Amino acid sequence: MSKEPILKVSGISKSFGGIKALNDVSFDVHAGEILGIIGPNGSGKTTVVNCITGFVKKSSGHVFFRGKDISRKPPHKIADMGVTRTFQIMRPYYSLPAYKNLVVPLFSPRAKRTGGWRGGGRLGDRNTVGIDILEEIGFERDSYVPYKLAATLPTGYLKRLELARCLALKPEIIICDEIFSGLSMSEIASMVPLIERLQMDGITLIMIEHRLRELFRVTDRIMVLNFGKKLMEGHPKTVMANEAVKAAYFGSQTVQEVMDHA
Amino acid sequence: MTLPSEQERKERIDRGIKIRSDSIYAMMSHRELSYLTLPRLILIVGMLMIPLVIPSMYWQRVFTISCIYALLAISFDFLAHYVGLVSLGGAFFVGTGGYLAAIANTSLGLPPWLTVPLATLVGGGLCTLLLLPCLPLRGVYFAIVSLMYPLFLARVIEALDILGGTDGIMGIDSFPNHWVEQYFIICILLLILFGARRLVNMDIGLVLRGVKDNDQAIRASGISVTFYKSVAVFIASAMGCLSGACLVHIYMWSGISQFALDFSIIPIAATVIGGGGTLVGPLLGCLILVPISELLRDFGTLRIVFYALILVAFIIFRSEGIMVYGQRKYHQFERWIKY
Numbered sequence: 288m289s290k291e292p293i294l295k296v297s298g299i300s301k302s303f304g305g306i307k308a309l310n311d312v313s314f315d316v317h318a319g320e321i322l323g324i325i326g327p328n329g330s331g332k333t334t335v336v337n338c339i340t341g342f343v344k345k346s347s348g349h350v351f352f353r354g355k356d357i358s359r360k361p362p363h364k365i366a367d368m369g370v371t372r373t374f375q376i377m378r379p380y381y382s383l384p385a386y387k388n389l390v391v392p393l394f395s396p397r398a399k400r401t402g403g404w405r406g407g408g409r410l411g412d413r414n415t416v417g418i419d420i421l422e423e424i425g426f427e428r429d430s431y432v433p434y435k436l437a438a439t440l441p442t443g444y445l446k447r448l449e450l451a452r453c454l455a456l457k458p459e460i461i462i463c464d465e466i467f468s469g470l471s472m473s474e475i476a477s478m479v480p481l482i483e484r485l486q487m488d489g490i491t492l493i494m495i496e497h498r499l500r501e502l503f504r505v506t507d508r509i510m511v512l513n514f515g516k517k518l519m520e521g522h523p524k525t526v527m528a529n530e531a532v533k534a535a536y537f538g539s540q541t542v543q544e545v546m547d548h549a
Numbered sequence: 550m551t552l553p554s555e556q557e558r559k560e561r562i563d564r565g566i567k568i569r570s571d572s573i574y575a576m577m578s579h580r581e582l583s584y585l586t587l588p589r590l591i592l593i594v595g596m597l598m599i600p601l602v603i604p605s606m607y608w609q610r611v612f613t614i615s616c617i618y619a620l621l622a623i624s625f626d627f628l629a630h631y632v633g634l635v636s637l638g639g640a641f642f643v644g645t646g647g648y649l650a651a652i653a654n655t656s657l658g659l660p661p662w663l664t665v666p667l668a669t670l671v672g673g674g675l676c677t678l679l680l681l682p683c684l685p686l687r688g689v690y691f692a693i694v695s696l697m698y699p700l701f702l703a704r705v706i707e708a709l710d711i712l713g714g715t716d717g718i719m720g721i722d723s724f725p726n727h728w729v730e731q732y733f734i735i736c737i738l739l740l741i742l743f744g745a746r747r748l749v750n751m752d753i754g755l756v757l758r759g760v761k762d763n764d765q766a767i768r769a770s771g772i773s774v775t776f777y778k779s780v781a782v783f784i785a786s787a788m789g790c791l792s793g794a795c796l797v798h799i800y801m802w803s804g805i806s807q808f809a810l811d812f813s814i815i816p817i818a819a820t821v822i823g824g825g826g827t828l829v830g831p832l833l834g835c836l837i838l839v840p841i842s843e844l845l846r847d848f849g850t851l852r853i854v855f856y857a858l859i860l861v862a863f864i865i866f867r868s869e870g871i872m873v874y875g876q877r878k879y880h881q882f883e884r885w886i887k888y
């Protein structure tokens with residue numbers, strides 16, 4: 288791991304009023320890896336995502352993407368560089384059909400730059416590309432699902448739509464905020480190969496997860512947050528054997544379960 | 550409240566012809582084709598016929614003014630329902646466009662067919678520039694600032710006695726004759742109406758609707774929310790300035806009454822009555838509301854009371870507006886079903 292990290296988070300802190308949601312958190316992400324971030328509810332995981340992607344202003348600290356300081360950039364500039372994220376609470380355009388939801392990111396400056404599909408700017412183009420991306424992500428092409436209003440789609444599809452929005456930008460990094468939560472076991476089972484394929488395509492992933500068992504299938508390095516502080520990071524097995532981590536997850540039966548599994 | 554003994558609800562189903570017309574088959578049958586084109590045709594032919602069937606010059610003028618308001622109402626509806634910006638800027642746009650056209654005509658000696666496009670573009674740019682500071686903010690700021698400017702500008706003109714002061718700018722050229730005036734404005738209105746309907750369904754229109762639906766997702770898509778808000782504000786304020794420019798050539802006069810709040814309020818009321826989000830509804834609302842307001846002119850300030858009553862009645866009984874109701878009846882049938 289001597290290579291320069293693709294994303295370097297260096298000492299970020301964030302307080303909301305008096306609450307210190309993040310306290311001096313630092314970590315590196317290397318190109319092509321999948322980093323897992325876990326921690327109890329309210330430990331600051333979503334705040335980490337918001338700080339990296341510019342959706343909230345950091346109180347202090349820096350974020351470097353490929354060596355460039357992106358700490359002060361607005362969210363759309365950061366996404367434009369290829370650092371994309373999904374939202375834990377899904378944010379589709381409810382009044383548009385699923386495939387039209389993708390026309391919007393495909394209209395972005397980055398998609399216009401990176402998409403090899405720009406074929407004369409005809410109206411129909413983005414619709415077809417949108418449906419292609421949806422198919423890639425698990426919407427059945429010949430069914431009516433891609434054409435349904437986002438407001439009528441079940442959670443599983445909305446989570447996929449979140450991922451699809453990132454993919455439309457041909458991203459370098461995708462930060463998934465609890466993309467498995469709220470899904471059934473079988474839905475997760477069909478998502479896992481998708482995540483693995485994204486990694487094979489060369490996309491770097493940060494996965495924030497509560498579903499530890501599924502997370503440990505795809506990642507081999509995780510970081511634990513507790514009360515806004517970084518508890519530790521390392522291989523899942525060593526991390527879950529740690530007493531402090533066990534204490535943080537006290538009461539949750541998952542630890543033992545996962546230990547058995549790992 | 551008493552509970553109904555049997556739970557019933559209304560079920561709405563798309564008419565078969567609507568579903569067929571949505572698909573490619575629409576091209577193959579006269580019935581489907583006319584289902585699609587008839588409403589548009591009625592609107593276009595109707596609008597072009599109205600000046601011919603109206604008996605008096607006076608009411609023809611009222612119709613023209615209704616069209617001017619309709620431009621403002623479409624501009625309001627576009628911003629409110631497709632971008633999520635509630636604008637009270639009607640007066641601001643009319644005043645800016647009006648004074649620009651007046652200056653271009655009297656000082657530069659440009660004819661109406663140059664002053665109108667000039668005032669539209671320059672005015673649109675100017676209004677957008679002045680509204681730019683409040684675009685990154687969410688909430689009521691846009692509404693407040695867009696309402697503040699006309700009040701502010703009217704007072705400035707009054708106090709500094711510039712641009713003709715309280716007397717206004719007189720001696721502005723009229724359109725060549727009243728037929729040209731009427732049909733110019735009707736054609737512009739129809740073009741803008743169909744153009745706006747086209748725009749909101751284009752890819753850029755989807756981005757604008759995304760800004761309204763979910764601006765965080767727009768940001769996460771690498772798109773600047775503020776940039777697209779300003780594009781939308783430019784489009785809407787250019788529409789408003791266009792109507793202001795037409796107005797000064799109709800009245801051959803530009804004064805601080807161009808900044809009157811009527812221009813902000815009536816378009817909103819018309820949108821409520823006509824049906825927000827349809828773009829054509831606000832036009833219909835203006836064709837109803839502006840003539841009524843003329844009829845009530847004799848009542849003086851009591852007009853406001855009638856206005857309020859009409860609005861309240863609409864909000865209570867048909868809160869969706871005429872066009873939303875009409876479109877639903879046209880495209881769907883309803884039946885009561887039991888749970």
Ligand SMILES: Nc1ncnc2c1ncn2[C@@H]1O[C@H](COP(=O)(O)OP(=O)(O)O)[C@@H](O)[C@H]1O
Nearest residue numbers: 303306308326327328329330331332333334335
């Ligand atoms: N916008 C906000 N305003 C105030 N407090 C916030 C905000 N966002 C997060 N917090 C607080 O920061 C802490 C961390 O929240 P979050 O990052 O969402 O946790 P997690 O995603 O790990 O469940 C919580 O105590 C939460 O209440």
Ligand SMILES: [Mg+2]
Nearest residue numbers: 332333334375
């Ligand atoms: Mg969270």
